[in-house]
Amino acid sequence: MKIKLLAGAMALALVGCSEKQAAEDAPASSPAADAAIESTTPAAxxxxxxxxxxxxxxxxxxxxxxxxxxxxxxxxxxxxxxxxxxxxxxxxxxxxxxxxxxxxxxxxxxxxxxxxxxxxxxxxxxxxxxxxxxxxxxxxxxxxxxxxxxxxxxxxxxxxxxxxxxxxxxxxxxxxxxxxxxxxxxxxxxxxxxxxxxxxxxxxxxxxxxxxxxxxxxxxxxxxxxxxxxxxxxxxNPFADAGETLMLSGGTALSLVLTLGAAALPWVLLLALILLLWRSPLMTGFRARLARPVPSETTPPPAG
Structure with a gap:
């Protein structure tokens, strides 16, 4: 009888709050306890x-x-x-x-x-x-x-x-x-x-x-x-995951661009400085003199 009562109390615990309280308060061999056992759900x-x-x-x-x-x-x-x-x-x-x-x-x-x-x-x-x-x-x-x-x-x-x-x-x-x-x-x-x-x-x-x-x-x-x-x-959420992947990929690409730019910037500045000097008036005149043809020496006529 004791095992039967415990089984009924367990079933009531999963059926509803009011039935739970009835099983908890009922004495071991009371009619209320027996009724609780009989009320076990068909699913159980x-x-x-x-x-x-x-x-x-x-x-x-x-x-x-x-x-x-x-x-x-x-x-x-x-x-x-x-x-x-x-x-x-x-x-x-x-x-x-x-x-x-x-x-x-x-x-x-x-x-x-x-x-x-x-x-x-x-x-x-x-x-x-x-x-x-x-x-x-x-x-x-x-x-x-x-x-x-x-x-x-x-x-x-x-x-x-x-x-x-x-x-x-x-x-x-x-x-x-x-x-x-x-x-x-x-x-x-x-x-x-x-x-x-x-x-x-x-x-x-x-x-x-x-x-x-x-x-x-x-x-x-x-x-x-x-x-x-x-x-x-x-x-x-596949859309949220795609957006997160896009943001992560974009951030990685931007980081790569900034890193490469920081590494190349000194060389770019150096090349720009060389180009500026090459096109300056001083260097332009110097290049013009270098490009001017040198006059050839003429042989004097023989004495007469």
Whole structure:
């Protein structure tokens, strides 16, 4: 009955604010709670069969991680992501906790977002089903769904067996210490073995606590991907991009012209100065004298 109530509360979180409040305030076995469960939307019910997952009763001791990828319009991602966060908040921190939220607009003007939850294993699959229903309501689709499981229960059993063996050995060694008749070196060796075994027992207990925590909560990750706008150009404005390219190209050309002009200006001034001197009256007269023919020397007539 408890799992049924949690599923109804999750569905109400995605249907409407008034129904959310009714599910939150209703006691665990009240008629209002049962009515809330029956009011689960058809969309959520139809999607439930499409959600991969395994009931906790069918896989005891297995820790599951759920991962979903949703694709929808970029401008709807933030709203849907907020809806999923509010649905988790309605369940309470004992059953659902938000551990990470990310929203990013990449260089291609495409939205990518992610929300990670820690959920009571009994409601993880239902939570995913209701999330898919809300995505479909926002005209999005489920692009990918993955469920990864690890047999943590077997690891816990093996750890308990190792701990039992280590504890028995500690008890045996402590019995030898109490019996007495040991020299100083033997006593020190036994104390060292007991300390090492107790350290091993502590490590095993810590590992079991981590494994038990994995079984007690299921990681659920929602990845949101934008549709990317028009094929080939995303959400970019091609006219704005063309104008930006034109301005960039024009600026580059102007910069090149100014650089070449600055490099050539001294030589142009030098050539202009030479041309001015070449056409000056002084140089004109000098060139005229150089061009004047030299008179030839005449031979005097012979004496008579």
């Amino acid at each position: 019910r139809s999607t439930d069969a499409e959600v991969p997952g395994v009931a906790t009763t069918a896989a005891p001791g297995v820790a599951f991680d759920y991962s979903y990828a949703f694709r929808l319009d970029d401008d709807r991602i933030a709203r849907v992501q907020q809806e999923h966060a509010e649905a988790c908040e309605m369940l309470g921190t004992a059953r659902c906790r938000i551990v990470d939220v990310r929203y990013q607009l990449n260089d291609e003007k495409r939205v990518e977002a992610q929300t990670q939850f820690k959920l009571d294993p009994g409601i993880a699959r239902r939570f995913g089903a209701d999330a898919i229903a809300s995505i479909e309501k926002a005209e999005g689709v489920l692009a990918d769904a993955t469920v990864a499981g690890e047999d943590v229960g077997t690891q816990i059993d093996a750890s308990q067996q190792r701990s039992a063996g280590a504890a028995a050995e500690v008890e045996r060694l402590e019995g030898r210490l109490k019996a007495g008749g040991l020299d100083k070196s033997e006593r020190a060796e036994l104390l060292g073995q007991i300390a090492a075994l107790k350290g091993h027992l502590g490590d095993e207990r810590a590992a079991r606590r981590q494994s038990e925590a994995r079984i007690a909560s299921t990681t659920v990750v929602f990845n949101y991907l934008g549709n990317g706008g028009l094929p080939g150009i995303g959400h970019k």
